[in-house]
Amino acid sequence: MDTVLEVKGITKKFPGVLANDHVDFNLRKGEIHALLGENGAGKSTLMNIIYGLTSPDDGEILINGKATHFHSPKDAIACGIGMVHQHFMLVPVFTVAENIMLGSEKLRNGVLDIVQVNKDLKELSTQYGLEIDPTSLVHDLPVGIQQRVEIIKALYRKAEILILDEPTAVLTPQEVEDLFIIIRKLVDQGISVIFITHKLKEVLSIADRITVMRGGKVIATDDPKQTNEQALASQMVGRTVILKVDKTPAKPGDVVLSVKDLHVQDDRKIETVRGVSFEVRKGEILGIAGVQGNGQTELAEAMTGLRHAISGEIRIQDQNVFNHPPRDLVEKGMGHIPEDRQKHGFVMQYPISDNLVLCSYYVSPFCRRGVLQNSAIGTNAENLIKRFDIRTPSPYVPTSKLSGGNQQKVIVARELSRNIKFLVANQPTRGLDVGSIEYIHHEIVQMRDEGIGVVLISAELDEIMALSDRIAVMYHGEIVAILPADKVTREELGLMMAGSLKPEVSTI
């Protein structure tokens, strides 16, 4: 097979880090080459160099055997490289057609030729089997379709090499399936794909070759048929990683949180939680599985006091806390790891030390007679940073400067260090790398063993399966089943999440 892209000895230094250290990498025509590595391993830097967004300090890039220098993405695009960024580069208020032609507009007498673009798009759609309505506005489209727009955008620019940066991070399991079908179709048409990810299962199911990066270096290039998740994870992290969560059977105690016939509306006043009931006991993990957008967000917000519910009942032990304010819930023993950590988890600009007392800054010892006690706050921060292994130069750096994994650890540290009775963990490991996931899973299980009731909401089936003692499946705002975790298979759960399997045993 021909090599369409080759990079040799790429080195890139950023202040304080060697992001790429003599990286060699090549891509053959018509292959799917996965680039695997933890956050900060240097994958994105390498791709930004290949796409012309950053220039390397050293090393060379060969396209079809010819050495090239990119000064901007324009040059890379001209060489047939297309990139689908993790955060989509689409203008939300533009139509699909406007987004796709932006930067390489078709003109007719000096005026944008939308008709021609629409026609071209129709052709592209049929050629690659990517259906799209060119006239719809991007912000009206679901995430999976937006990604499709990004792929078409690259193909429209005649891309032969397609870089997909963490393409599955934002997708539901169904959308991932669709994406994989699309990628295989593209490859059949002669397109070569670089697939960046840190998800092991995906890599094994789609890649032709796997290159693992760690600390800015290429560690190995593997054949997916001759490796497995365990081996890849160890290469990625640099030590043996326990992928399987080690846990003993739960010893459930009294009911700590009960939700009865809860109804909640979303921002558009559409009822997205429709009569949900469940109980969580001390010392157990109740997993709530479901494809994103089936009411989990609103359910979590209502449980944690962030959203007013319409009707129903929420009790912490015996006290009714329906529509009580968050502070009251926190004082009654609620812990919360929110879905969007940067929005609801902490204040980005605050130092770590302040974020660690966000729930308790107003009580002794952190506050006396209305004055914050900085020494107590500092000591608390130092203790928690040590105990939860938060990697930071100091407790006083703004939390925004930390990596995603360490930001999540700040939240986990704050919530778990308090005297809580139950924990609502909503997508606690989203966007984190293997090492951090391992750590957070371990902490959650340990909390359970200490007698805390945990509600785990996750779109990752693996996470639900690995941690839960009981699993509730949410579909269209209702809980279709609550099952013991050891009595249900992955496949059954997948079908229930899609609403196509109605279980016989509905609740236990």
Next chain:
Amino acid sequence: MDLKRSIFITIIVAFLYSIVILIGKDTTQPLIILTSMIATTISVATPLTLGALCGTFCERSGVTNIGIEGMMLSAAFFGWLTSIYLNTIYHVTPLPSLLIGVFVAILTGGLLGLLHAWLSVTFKVDQIISGTVINILATGVTGFLNRQLFFEKGSIFGGNVPHAPGTLPIIAIPGLSQIPVFGKVFEQQPIAWTAIILVFVANFVLFRTRWGLRTRAVGEHPRAADTVGINVSFMRYINVIIGGCLAGLGGAYFTLESVPSFEPLMTNGRGFISLAAMIFGNWTPLGAWAAALVFGAAQAFQINLQFFRDLIPPQWAFLQQSYIVGLTPYILTMIILAGLIGRTTSPAADGTPYEK
């Protein structure tokens, strides 16, 4: 422009016009009053329209511009200064003096646009501060030079304000201006006509051309534009300079078209009202123009009511107080900016410097 705002505009304009017609109908024919109101509205809306277009270009590309007021004031002064210089010192005939004055006004606006772009795009200065700098600079420089050049002993004009070359001539549209009575509406001065043409040109440029598509992309999602090879800084620079030129033309209205004189602070908040018009018009040229006409109507109300001051019935006596009537445009601004008449959405990256 959505239905709610269109209705609001119609009601306000109809209301303001009716009051004047009701008061004046005993001495003057309603059609004459209406004609006068419309003609004044179009004329006084000119600087607001141009200011709002300036804001639209700047903000569509992602640069907030609260310096429109200062750009207009400076342009008004330097345009006027140029025309007086040419006319009195070099004895150029009035019309060329005025036209060159207009050109200098546009240039002044453009240069201040360049300054604004330089501060906010290159140096990533907070754009509100950059705009404020321009406003303060304009007030200071025009006030100082006005005093030094015209009122200081031993200055060029020796303590006397010289005779100005007048104002730009009226251009009547053939045919339409021959309509009895109502034809007056079609007799306007050149900047007023240009502003109306520019509204449509701007609308075409922003929504039908490559330049417009890229401008809007840079104002909504600069990184997306960058990844497809669009130079974000360049787009912002040029759009802010275009905006500056438009504000400059708006400034020329004050001293070369409306009245043949300059007074310190004569723009009197018009730059800020333009911003309100831009917001109310949802960052579109046509919408901004419609909003500018509402403010124009409020000013026309004040101007035309003066003619009928003695006819105001005693129960409406408060309308005789010109300072109360003069508040109308500002009260309208507050109502509109409070978002009572439907909220509008600004370009997503408006006011945010682009960090690579």
